[in-house]
Amino acid sequence: xxxxxxxxxxxxxxxxxxxxxxxxxxxxxxxxxxxxxxxxxxxxxxxxxxxxxxxxxxxxxxxxxxxxxxxxxxxxxxxxxxxxxxxxxxxxxxxxxxxxxxxxxxxxxxxxxxxxxxxxxxxxxxxxxxxxxxxxxxxxxxxxxxxxxxxxxxxxxxxxxxxxxxxxxxxxxxxxxxxxxxxxxxxxxxxxxxxxxxxxxxxxxxxxxxxxxxxxxxxxxxxxxxxxxxxxxxxxxxxxxxxxxxxxxxxxxxxxxxxxxxxxxxxxxxxxxxxxxxxxxxxxxxxx
Amino acid sequence: xxxxxxxxxxxxxxxxxxxxxxxxxxxxxxxxxxxxxxxxxxxxxxxxxxxxxxxxxxxxxxxxxxxxxxxxxxxxxxxxxxxxxxxxxxxxxxxxxxxxxxxxxxxxxxxxxxxxxxxxxxxxxxxxxxxxxxxxxxxxxxxxxxxxxxxxxxxxxxxxxxxxxxxxxxxxxxxxxxxxxxxxxxxxxxxxxxxxxxxxxxxxxxxxxxxxxxxxxxxxxxxxxxxxxxxxxxxxxxxxxxxxxxxxxxxxxxxxxxxxxxxxxxxxxxxxxxxxxxxxxxxxxxxxxxxxxxxxxxxxxxxxxxxxxxxxxxxxxxxxxxxxxxxxxxxxxxxxxxxxxxxxxxxxxxxxxxxxxxxxxxxxxxxxxxxxxxxxxxxxxxxxxxxxxxxxxxxxxxxxxxxxxxxxxxxxxxxxxxxxxxxxxxxxxxxxxxxxxxxxxxxxxxxxxxxxxxxxxxxxxxxxxxxxxxxxxxxxxxxxxxxxxx
Numbered sequence: 001x002x003x004x005x006x007x008x009x010x011x012x013x014x015x016x017x018x019x020x021x022x023x024x025x026x027x028x029x030x031x032x033x034x035x036x037x038x039x040x041x042x043x044x045x046x047x048x049x050x051x052x053x054x055x056x057x058x059x060x061x062x063x064x065x066x067x068x069x070x071x072x073x074x075x076x077x078x079x080x081x082x083x084x085x086x087x088x089x090x091x092x093x094x095x096x097x098x099x100x101x102x103x104x105x106x107x108x109x110x111x112x113x114x115x116x117x118x119x120x121x122x123x124x125x126x127x128x129x130x131x132x133x134x135x136x137x138x139x140x141x142x143x144x145x146x147x148x149x150x151x152x153x154x155x156x157x158x159x160x161x162x163x164x165x166x167x168x169x170x171x172x173x174x175x176x177x178x179x180x181x182x183x184x185x186x187x188x189x190x191x192x193x194x195x196x197x198x199x200x201x202x203x204x205x206x207x208x209x210x211x212x213x214x215x216x217x218x219x220x221x222x223x224x225x226x227x228x229x230x231x232x233x234x235x236x237x238x239x240x241x242x243x244x245x246x247x248x249x250x251x252x253x254x255x256x257x258x259x260x261x262x263x264x265x266x267x268x269x270x271x272x273x274x275x276x277x278x279x280x281x282x283x284x285x286x287x288x
Numbered sequence: 289x290x291x292x293x294x295x296x297x298x299x300x301x302x303x304x305x306x307x308x309x310x311x312x313x314x315x316x317x318x319x320x321x322x323x324x325x326x327x328x329x330x331x332x333x334x335x336x337x338x339x340x341x342x343x344x345x346x347x348x349x350x351x352x353x354x355x356x357x358x359x360x361x362x363x364x365x366x367x368x369x370x371x372x373x374x375x376x377x378x379x380x381x382x383x384x385x386x387x388x389x390x391x392x393x394x395x396x397x398x399x400x401x402x403x404x405x406x407x408x409x410x411x412x413x414x415x416x417x418x419x420x421x422x423x424x425x426x427x428x429x430x431x432x433x434x435x436x437x438x439x440x441x442x443x444x445x446x447x448x449x450x451x452x453x454x455x456x457x458x459x460x461x462x463x464x465x466x467x468x469x470x471x472x473x474x475x476x477x478x479x480x481x482x483x484x485x486x487x488x489x490x491x492x493x494x495x496x497x498x499x500x501x502x503x504x505x506x507x508x509x510x511x512x513x514x515x516x517x518x519x520x521x522x523x524x525x526x527x528x529x530x531x532x533x534x535x536x537x538x539x540x541x542x543x544x545x546x547x548x549x550x551x552x553x554x555x556x557x558x559x560x561x562x563x564x565x566x567x568x569x570x571x572x573x574x575x576x577x578x579x580x581x582x583x584x585x586x587x588x589x590x591x592x593x594x595x596x597x598x599x600x601x602x603x604x605x606x607x608x609x610x611x612x613x614x615x616x617x618x619x620x621x622x623x624x625x626x627x628x629x630x631x632x633x634x635x636x637x638x639x640x641x642x643x644x645x646x647x648x649x650x651x652x653x654x655x656x657x658x659x660x661x662x663x664x665x666x667x668x669x670x671x672x673x674x675x676x677x678x679x680x681x682x683x684x685x686x687x688x689x690x691x692x693x694x695x696x697x698x699x700x701x702x703x704x705x706x707x708x709x710x711x712x713x714x715x716x717x718x719x720x721x722x723x724x725x726x727x728x729x730x731x732x733x734x735x736x737x738x739x740x741x742x743x744x745x746x747x748x749x750x751x752x753x754x755x756x757x758x759x760x761x762x763x764x765x766x767x768x769x770x771x772x773x774x
Binding site for chain 2: 018043046049050051053055063065066069070076101105106107109110111112114116117118119120121205222
């Protein structure tokens with residue numbers, strides 16, 4: 001057989017193996033442990049092909065039949081890059097992180113909350129999702145970052161957070177009023193070169209990766225991998241991070257919070273909130 | 289469109305071949321046995337699978353339906369939340385302007401209908417009548433979704449197979465009022481919040497296209513005890529089905545995860561017909577000013593690896609007028625009849641999920657006042673010996689769903705009279721049994737359209753209920769069809 005033909009055959013065989021890799025890995029007995037739940041990949045497969053494949057695709061590559069119509073592309077499980085993690089940037093998330101994402105859903109995307117599934121179902125899905133990428137075989141999940149206790153909320157803490165917002169140049173993407181309309185906003189793309197919009201604090205929607213102050217703390221300490229949102233873990237001290245959390249809450253002017261109430265009670269804060277608030281929208285998206 | 293996983297693709301061919309073979313066997317058997325006869329009535333079947341929602345959210349139909357049109361727990365939660373996923377993509381402003389939330393559904397079929405004793409002019413007045421042929425169902429024209437976030441709607445013009453339309457559903461709903469999933473208010477004509485939904489029933493035949501328990505009303509007297517000349521079977525004048533859509537106001541509340549659901553409805557007591565009338569405005573049944581109430585509650589719980597299980601109860605407490613207050617030209621004026629007398633329907637339902645099996649069990653109880661049971665106006669004395677009829681019912685339905693593309697169906701319903709309206713009636717007079725088998729095969733699962741190859745056989749037995757001689761009645765229906773929604 002001519003050498004060129006041999007090479008071609010080998011390349012074809014290699015491609016064939018690669019293309020079936022997810023299916024092969026799917027046959028593995030992958031288990032996950034989330035709390036008291038042990039997830040099983042085989043059980044998760046049946047669930048995946050009932051609920052998830054339309055967006056995430058047969059091979060978990062985010063190329064489901066609906067993917068072309070979604071303006072935030074579905075997660076590519078083969079790449080194993082996840083936005084919502086408790087682990088440092090660049091590392092794999094914990095099973096609990098994926099479990100939480102499935103339960104919570106992702107606002108400002110088409111990913112709904114699957115809270116109606118059982119905990120066992122979600123644990124099974126986590127196990128199956130992990131069969132799509134060889135990364136899970138070669139790497140361990142990162143160690144969750146430590147979140148220190150939240151200090152007492154004060155006006156000074158909010159003001160320090162306001163200064164950090166300027167210093168870290170958060171406004172470049174999120175805008176001075178947190179509307180997601182900073183000067184860089186229109187140029188941002190994600191890892192797939194798809195345009196991506198910074199979070200609009202004023203719209204009142206939930207944060208993508210959770211609702212609590214602790215979740216917000218984690219977001220800018222872990223970053224949102226695959227997006228322009230970096231991790232600030234190396235440049236922000238824990239106390240400063242909490243200051244920033246307190247300030248960011250005040251930008252959510254349609255979302256009642258202790259931070260907003262406290263900020264509203266100050267002259268400067270009240271003026272900023274009044275400037276940020278807007279009238280209602282036909283979307284009913286929380287703006288009142 | 290016909291894509292599936294590599295794992296499932298391997299098994300698609302055997303399913304398809306098996307389905308086709310089964311159908312051919314069914315067809316050859318029944319065609320050999322059947323004889324031409326007078327056409328039997330074909331009921332319009334009203335079902336609700338809605339690819340418009342799948343298109344809107346990009347989810348496959350299998351996300352919301354265990355096998356469409358039957359809802360999965362996720363689909364039920366989506367419906368309870370006002371056809372919203374709660375992910376900030378619910379308001380129509382987020383949809384492509386070309387998106388139109390509409391779905392058509394129709395089912396071309398071949399079916400065979402048979403009844404052992406049908407009223408005829410020939411011979412002794414009753415004969416076995418069997419007929420078969422190609423046909424089609426009515427057309428459902430579903431449109432629904434959200435008008436804005438937390439304001440949902442549903443409009444369903446529905447036709448019978450001749451194309452005569454009526455409104456099966458017309459409602460708008462204020463969802464999650466005060467930010468609470470416990471406050472949802474719906475106004476219009478809608479399906480009662482039945483845990484076992486007749487609008488999402490998996491069976492299509494004339495016999496099993498509705499739940500017998502949901503529509504059963506006791507017979508008054510068997511033809512066989514009538515003296516000469518023979519009288520036809522006597523049934524109650526008023527018509528009510530808890531499976532019918534009703535018109536009124538509903539409050540519904542549910543927990544965030546939809547494990548707990550409660551609802552209460554205030555309804556106009558005319559079985560969901562317009563203009564205070566009955567029978568879609570065609571009259572025929574007295575309608576008054578009374579209001580009915582419907583209440584339902586259910587609780588789901590997790591049972592280890594089996595998943596969610598759900599138990600619940602429901603009660604419909606109604607009243608029906610028994611004589612007209614005003615007439616014109618001898619005909620009652622709609623909505624003015626008086627002499628209301630009560631009735632109720634109540635029951636308990638369990639939905640049990642055991643891996644690829646799901647089992648539904650129901651206990652049903654019905655009761656009519658003596659006046660309704662004996663067709664006696666409230667301003668006249670009751671017939672001697674008349675008493676309030678009551679009955680008990682049961683349902684056992686199993687589905688086996690090896691994968692989202694195939695569901696095997698089996699159902700058994702029984703109804704047993706507890707109290708006959710006349711003690712002189714045989715105690716088992718009117719008792720009913722219904723047995724159904726079938727399967728639905730979905731060649732593809734998509735967010736764009738739905739297609740099911742449907743095959744079903746159902747038979748119903750009712751004691752002493754033949755129309756002339758009062759003999760045991762057996763009615764069967766066989767159906768093969770392409771059920772599609774787009």
